[in-house]
Amino acid sequence: MIVHQAYKYRIYPNTEQQQLIRQMFGCCRFVFNHFLEEWNQTYAETGKGLSYQPCATQLPVLKTQYDWLKEVDSIALQSAVRHVADSFDRFFKKQNQAPRFKSRKHPVQSYTTKFTNGNIAIEGNRLKLPKLGWMRFANSRKLEGRILSATVRQNASDKYFVSLVCEVEKTPLPQADAHIGIDLGLKEYAVCSSGEHFANPRFYRQYEKKLALWQRRLARRTPGGSNWKKAKKHIACIHEHIANSRKDFLHKMTTKLIRECQTISIEQLRVANMIQNPKLSKSIADASWGEWVRQLTYKASWYGRTLRVAGTFEPTSQQCHVCGMIHPEVKNLSIREWTCVACGTHHDRDENAAHNIKQVAV
Structure with a gap:
């Protein structure tokens, strides 16, 4: 079974690399906010939004207007455009709220880039990222599979991390009886x-x-x-x-x-x-x-x-798992142990609920 699995590592960029990372945060944030504003305006005027393709074709034009966008990773900027389209797709599927503008004051900043032509690589305790080059990282876990993308993140405690998404083949575990x-x-x-x-x-x-x-x-x-x-x-x-x-x-x-x-x-x-x-x-x-x-x-x-x-409304805590009789008074959370008046079985509240969950789950 082929799955996508992320491996998270802490990275230790030098001063120059940290400055470049912050620059990429700002450029990706600018691109995201720019196309989010265009999407909102288009929707207000026509009643229809945009998709990824027309936004991606406008990105080279945007680079000619702002030369500083050419100094950062171009794939990261394309990923920012993709994030705008994906966020609206999830919004229309009612999976999340409408996308909002990104702020430089947010304690967590990030950008995403993709693997192309070996621009992301690992060699011992060194990691190679686009535009950043080689840097030291905590190789705390062996990387498996083919690298697909990398997300660089700075958290609220000013630590830098990278999440490498890989294509990994998972083998089912041996059968168990429990x-x-x-x-x-x-x-x-x-x-x-x-x-x-x-x-x-x-x-x-x-x-x-x-x-x-x-x-x-x-x-x-x-x-x-x-x-x-x-x-x-x-x-x-x-x-x-x-x-x-x-x-x-x-x-x-x-x-x-x-x-x-x-x-x-x-x-x-x-x-x-x-x-x-x-x-x-x-x-x-x-x-x-x-x-x-x-x-x-x-x-x-x-x-x-x-x-x-x-199911949510199954009376797993109130029902005796031996005889099936329901005791409504057990709804009171202070009752931790009780005895069934029908069959006389003495129950621990949580163990009885676990037995009922095992019987009624589908």
């Missing part, structure tokens, strides 16, 4: 029908006081000053550490489940609705259930596993 149901929660992150429990690490809660301290310091400092910038960078580093810890936990957990189980049953969660609960919203956002489901979905597709989903 079939489990998984109930996600906040008290414990996941409870399996096999009896295995995964603790909820609550990464945001671990750093919440430290984050609040630095946010108070930021609020007291003069906006735009050197101390204000230091505090802002420190806050960005804390957020980055939280995100990296959470992502590491989710990847290890989903990989373990995919390796050990042939069929995995989960519950369909409407996280966007659940996160509106003012008492639980912060904990639900910290749990990142949507990212967990996303990782489990693509890994199951890659490695030949079956992912089954139970």
Whole structure:
């Protein structure tokens, strides 16, 4: 099975390369905003938008008007035009909101270029990128497959990263006999029908006081000053550490489940609705259930596993998985254990829900 997989590495450009990277950020941002404005004007006048082809044919004309566009990677500028067209395609399919103008004040900046004639290459601990040449990078993971594109990104903590998208062939894992149901929660992150429990690490809660301290310091400092910038960078580093810890936990957990189980049953969660609960919203956002489901979905597709989903309105917590009797009083989240009055089975709330998810998922 041929899939597209991204490999993310941290890069260490020198001062000249950093300046050129920032220049490419600005040029790609200018091209994106220019064609977004043209698209909006065309739609307001004619009721129809533009497509990629007419915008791409206008790009050489734009370069003649602004000579500084010729100094950067031409493929990156074409990718910016492509991003305008793709964003409107997703908007009309109701997959996202209407595209907005890019700002140089946004904490994360990026541009994308494509592989042509060996302009992207890896040699030991050195990486070659178009217009930038060779630079040192953290070769933390072996690159596999054929390189298709590269996205250079500067995050809020002023670190530079590159994501290399490659065409990789995935081989299904050997068959496994296990079939489990998984109930996600906040008290414990996941409870399996096999009896295995995964603790909820609550990464945001671990750093919440430290984050609040630095946010108070930021609020007291003069906006735009050197101390204000230091505090802002420190806050960005804390957020980055939280995100990296959470992502590491989710990847290890989903990989373990995919390796050990042939069929995995989960519950369909409407996280966007659940996160509106003012008492639980912060904990639900910290749990990142949507990212967990996303990782489990693509890994199951890659490695030949079956992912089954139970409906949102199935009474998985209230129903006894032994006799099938429904107990509405179990809706109360404070009830962690209960006994079925029909068959007398004593249930752990989450393990019973995991068993029901395993039975009703399709």
